[in-house]
Amino acid sequence: MKNKRPIFDALLISAIFLIAGAAFLCLKFSGRAGDRVEIRVGGELFATLPLGEDRVIDVNGLCVVKIENGSARVQSAVCKNQICVHHRPISRQNETIVCLPGGVTVKVAGSGGVDLISG
Amino acid sequence: MKRTFLIILAALTLFSGCNAAPKRFSAVYTDVFDTVTEFTAYCESEEEFESLSEALHAELLRLHGIFDIYDLAEGINNAKSLNDGVKGDYPPELCELISFGVSMCELSGGQLNIALGSVLSLWSDCREKGVLPDADELLKRAEHCDIEKINLSGGEPSLEDPEMSLDFGALAKGYAAEKATEFLHGLGAERFALSLGGNISVSGEKPDGKWEIGVQSPDGGILTVLKISDLSVVTSGDYQRYYEVGGVRYHHIIDPKTLYPAKLWRSVTVVSKSSKEADALSTALFCLDLDSGKELLEKFSAEAVWVSYDGEVVRSKGFESYEK
Incomplete structure (x- = not known):
């Protein structure tokens, strides 16, 4: 041909x-911005939520997560040390806020990010 | 038109990767080593991953029990029993960790000291109360940090000074990650990544290449991305655990020389084949100036990146070879 x-x-x-x-x-x-937030309680997935929609979620009475302007933060928590509440808002893939006493993790997910973060 | 279609099809195939690779699974545990543990592995099936993950979790809980300085472990002597002065048999893992701690103390010229427990527990009590430790009390406690007073006879270690206590905060996670990696290899796992609160150990490669590990920048975000296989990455930073008194930040890495939080670096990240060495070195380097740190690093086959208070990033000679 x-x-x-x-x-x-x-x-x-x-x-x-x-x-x-x-x-x-x-x-x-x-900048490897994430597109969703995964909230886990004791390792179990509690909720997956888009970072693009503002909202406030109560996580089993353990803490309250707020998603606003494309980033997520822990607004309040019942734990004693409040480390999670003081954590700056997260928006990049694999960034995580942890409330250890409550066993809650809030992690930004997305496609194409790194596998894990050392820090 | 047919030809155009074929070219597009060929291009799509080029960018899609159509071989049936093993699937990626992840699990998170929040009840070991007072941190978040993430386990990611490539397995043929979900069942295979679940059984791996369950076995790993049980092994990590076992190791956590052995190195725990806050609570006694059921049925065995552990780190708390040793600090409490209990005589008897101790698990080989604890004896091994103590020996490793003693040798690291020697190699680092006392910079890494597992016998610093009495000083560290004062800081940790004060951190919970949000106050600063009394300077005299710190000095008093520092008199009971002599690592020579650890007796390592057979499987029955003991502390000669009843007021001293051991703390494995700078070693336990790295050591556990190393043990867990060996454990997983024993179960036949080949491609996995394990993070014990940022103490990362990766094994093999992903089906599509090396593991990509982000090094956290002290101000948030990613400092650099490492592409690695069969290596460990550990970071010590002033942002990890801290509290503020009168507007001053006090973090959790206490310099044995000053008995106060080290103020040389914002973070130090170490890459090494050995996870326990990476963990120990990151803590030691965090309290050492650049030259002393480099000197210590040269005794090991490890690389490091330092971030200073004015944002300067310093890399050891071979660090770049891991960067993307």
């Missing part, structure tokens, strides 16, 4: 690689 449009094919192939490359770079440098 004779190729009638070699230039067109070359352009198409280049375009696909360019788009793929651009998409890759966008994902890599977007």
